[in-house]
Amino acid sequence: MNYTYSPGWTTAVREVIIGATPDEGGTRRISYRIGGEQDLPFIGSSGHKPLIAFEICDDPAIWPEVVRCACTKLIDRPADWAAYADTVLRADLIRINLTSTKRRNFSDFDGVIKTVKSILAATSLPLLIEGSADLEIDSEVYQRCGEAGQGERLVLGTAEAARYRSVAAAAIAYGHCVIAQSPIDVNLAKQLNILLREAGVADDRIIIDPYTGALGYGFEYTYSTMERIRFAALKGDMDLAMPLISAPSDSLTVKEVRESVYSHEAAIAWEVATSVAAALAGAVILVVRHPGSVPPLKEAIDTLWTEKEGV
Amino acid sequence: MALKALDIYKLLPKKNCKECGDQTCLTFAMKLAQGKGEPDACPYLDDNAKAVLGASTRPPIQKITIGMGSRAFTVGEEFVFYRHEKTYYHQPGIVYLISDMDTEESIREVARQVRENCLTRIGIDLLLNGVAVRADSGSGEQFSRAVRIVSEGGDLPLVLIAPDPAVMEKALEICGNYAPVIGPVTPDNVTEFCEFARKYGVTLVLKGDDLPGLATLSEKCLSQKVQNLMLDLSGSSGRYVREATLTRQLALSREVTAFGYPVFMDASESGLSGVVTGIAKFASVIVTPPLQKPEMDAALVMRQNIYTDPQKPIQITPGLYRIGTPGKDDLVFLTVNFSLTYFTLQGYLEATRRSCWLLIVDTEGMSVLTAVAAGKLNEFVIKDAITLFKLADEVNHKTLIIPGYASPLSGRIEEVSGWNVIVGPRDAAEIASFIEEELKV
Amino acid sequence: MVSVDEAVSAGIKKIATEIEAITSLSGYPETAYHLPITYAISGKAVSDAASAKKVYLDTNRSPLIGNEILVAAGDRTEDPPYTGFIEDSIIRKLGYSLVDGSILGLALIVGNPEKADHAAAICRELQEKLMLTFLAGGVIRSLTGAGVKVGLELRLVPLGKTSLKAVHFTDILARVAMMFGGVAPGDAHRLVSYAADRAKAFVIVFPGMTEEEIACIDALRVLGIPVLHMGGYEGGNFIRVALPDAVRTGMEMRGIRVQVTAIPIPMACSPAFEGKAIRKEEMYAEFGGTRSPAFELLRTADQKEVTDGKVTVIGPEIDQIPEKSAAPLGIIVEVTGKAMKKEYEPVLERRIHNFINYGEGTWHSAQRDLIWVRISREAVSQGIKIEHLGKLLAAKFRMDFPTLVDAVQVTLITDPERIIGERKKAEAVYQERDERIAGMKDSDVDLYYSCTLCQTFAPNHVCVITPERPALCGALTWLDGRTAYEMSPAGANQPIGRGTVINADTGEFEGVNRFVRQASHGEIERCVLYSIMDAPMTCCGCFEAVAMILPETNGIMIVTREYKGVTPSGMTFSTLAGTIGGGAQTPGFIGISKGYILSDRFIQAEGGLSRIVWMPSVLKEELGNRLSEKIQAAGLLGFYEKIADETITTDIEGLLTFLTSVDHPALNMPPLF
Known part of the structure; x- marks a missing residue:
């Protein structure tokens, strides 16, 4: 006798394609499909294996100290850092966080675009770009990033309810995807998706970031919000049927990691633990910053995925 | 599906006798609906009502207490699939694994870690829960030696892992009365282990080849009047997640009462990520070799997060x-x-x-x-x-x-x-x- | 004076003749959209004269396509500063700025202005209002002659020497629609709706255009683009405006709004000051609060009657009002806006309270003709006048309701005689409003509104708000729900199509069930609006009152938040609330607003009002006359006295004795279950 249980799912999570190979109009060596699940995470035969993104930045001043220590030689060379994440760490995706744009009175738009282009040249993995977070400069930053990556199906972040127009415009104008971030609330996530749609972003270009609270400091809210978004999607709410991304970077700066005598081990443990839980709640892109987090997380996702039915 | 207050009320005598302690039968019904009361508190229930209420107000997952004294911990008695539906009630015990081949010194060291490691957050002490001893030697003497060392403090809840009843019996002679969890119970040793359960009141960990095999074992134990059971779903994390999900769903829906028991998970193979998987996905006892301090902290904090009542946010002392x-x-x-x-x-x-x-x-x-x-x-x-x-x-x-x-x-x-x-x-x-x-x- | 109609028909003919004559066609460079207008409308990638002629005929000699073909066939070289055809990569940037909001809309100016400063004034205004302006024809020479700099980066784009080059304005629109609007080439229908809804544009024409040019400009109307002129044309669909109104009219017609960001008064304004009280000793003067006549009223007015930002004070200003005195104050806010509706008035009017409290030295309390306002001495010493209250309100309404309100003007009355008459008028409006909602029935409307605000803590709770069943928190009526939805279409209040009626008596509707199922994330299958027993509405935790059955009495009791004591159910309000809240559906129990008790739909499924056996005296008093009237209307003689309260009993046995003694109707009603 084989046991089954039907929770009454009606809908699949939308598939989103990220990155573009030469055949698809880009220059990446691979493109990924994410989403497509018709059941809970790791259950059933549908969907695609979660991906691991390694996140780097162009101005390490605000980067977690423990990561700066772990990446000393690369920290000021984003292109080499990206190549390292690709060839040595074997991440699935690279995310460049344009931290330089977060400085006061930022104006070096040319410099930022040079960085983006150098990373696109240094790695052929699909790229996520985390841009500015300031309405004053958003318009220029996202327009330039969008243009620089035209054809590559970048994932541009981050759209928020109070400032989403520039990200949306860049995605529409240059054919990219958007990360839609809302503050740990299922209904706000839904509202933002509707706003993006009204701005003209196609539903299959949206990835939901419900915001990942730090482990021990609100992560449980994120965990449940992810579960609720996934549940709502499977039950037919098309406004929430988008893949989820989780970036547990807040967990790198909590007291327990910052003050630990084994700060690297702590950083890895907290990042991996948070990422695994996020994957179990439904996240399909896991963004980590500590280089030591990639191998154990990869192994964990592999084990969770290997014996999946039909895979 | 749990009964609503009104459905329960219909089964009550409607006398408002107040003997249950509540002012009206409806109040009592509301308590039962929330799983906060015992049907037995009503002296006038007829047999039919008792049967219906017993089945539907009893937690869909059996409550089990492991160990004795201040470090004893309770698992099971869960009502929901998602924590946001209400809350998860009883957090899993994280149990450090030793082998009976380990040296006395290293066994003592692990026991000390479990006993003393404490992470205090938000005014709450986060502790490890117990020690699992595995009979790798195949010898009853060797096994009981290891168990004896761990039992010295008389405080730590124990998990005993020895498929051979003869080996197990040696250990039970030492600690059988301290409510340990023992296993693995398979079709080969189920009869002997049921006897241990009846004799010592220990909890059995059932290990089937697959879910139907597990259900058969569970039914067999119940037929022998053994009710303190756990389901061993150890395996690769992927398989674990699928089986734990399915058994939880079937237990909560009461479709398969044979799965209405807490889940046991051996995370030896998968380390921290396995422990996290167990915490998130319904495990009640998680066995792992000793973790490094940062990993242990991460696991303890994850457990605290997931088992926080979503409707009662964690508070800071004013x-x-x-x-x-x-x-x-x-x-x-x-x-x-x-x-x-x-x-x-x-x-x-x-x-x-x-x-x-x-x-x-x-x-x-x-x-x-x-x-x-x-x-x-x-x-x-x-x-x-x-x-x-x-x-x-x-x-x-x-x-x-x-x-x-x-x-x-x-x-x-x-x-x-x-x-x-x-x-x-x-x-x-x-x-x-x-x-x-x-x-x- | 040129007759537009005559020019258009002559122009169309001329274009047709000229098309006949073309022999070759050189395409545009740096574009993937061929001849963009032709491609967008017909889906055809025209590459030579023959195919161009065919498309022209196939599209019924569209002047837009004809014009594009003629321009593409003719001499396309343009000397600086003219841009001529603009390549795709630049259009992508322009489109980006439109989506991203850094450009609010598009304007096209064509023709030959008689006076250069007229065109210059219009261009300056368009620049200030974040519009992207395209220029074609003599207007460019006229502007540059007057020293106005033009260029893409200045948002004044000189397309070409003749007005015919306005075709490039249209090909830009067509490409933006294809690039950003997902408009497929050949889908003329979607092109038109994109241009109408998204690419907000208008045209201002000066005299001196040829007939072909007039025909081409006129043809833009199919894209929903209005054509404005200041003289020189008559007839047709060109709209005559006065020069100073041209830009404003164009923007209003297309619903393009400039955001207000500053409040022009000498006082800080912020929500941070909302809770700040002004004590008597800090006060300069006060208004209303029973010390002097006062009222506030917000009403919609015709666009023509409202001058944005205008503030009129009728009566003495603050410097003529003696310190520490109480003076009259009437606040009349008149708003206009295409999306504004009469129903929104009360909702916006409530914001007067918040806005005045935002002022550091102003304080406001209560509503309608009960308002009480104070201005602090410090504010007055910094130069705050009565007039500034108006400026504050006008700016805040524009800021907070940009999509609803296009213009606001405020009248403040401090004249002791004038206020009496105006207050009477306002009171008539209040009464009319009350009657409007009071008279509304659930069956009068097809749409109800949801509220899922409480899902933050009650994840599956869905409130269904109907005219006769306000939200269970008592804070939202059906009109409020609708207003909230229309003001924020992606918000927590969504329309619910009632759908097929499953049972009109119990209030079960197929559309409501479907909505609740989805919004509860699949947890709640049915929601029967007027029932307490059968799939009643879920409870969040904010309810004003709980209604629950008392099976022993065959009736229901109601207990409100204010009543702290024990009830005949054996439970207090807080115990009950804790048990049934959190978004659960619990037959036999509902969370309700007090207002719902007086509704004709109140537990209609179970027989309504006559089921009530107990409620706390505080509620009974609050409902008072209104409840008595309902009882009378229902023909339940003496029923008011048959409802027990805590002064009669708080236990079930006492209640039963009482009910029997008064022969309560519930005792003889059909069993609840």
């Missing part, structure tokens, strides 16, 4: 907290005792690299917005907190900075407390620029 080393002239910020608010604000205040005071008032764990709306954050609560925590003794000014969402209270706070109020930003992220641009200090 009081006057210091950020850095504040002096008499430094700023005083006020906020609520919702942990997330506190931690967020604390983080941003620390980031400003300036010392200040943080006055936390009791809003029963509500966030600022909800506390203001519900009247839990009001001028009187604030006035009382100022007095109780002797704010006036610590600073030589009378100015409070309150959260932006509390701005409607500013006038009343000034009136009632006599302190001046400055309204701060709504978002803690803006606190640095607020201090710089608005306060110009």
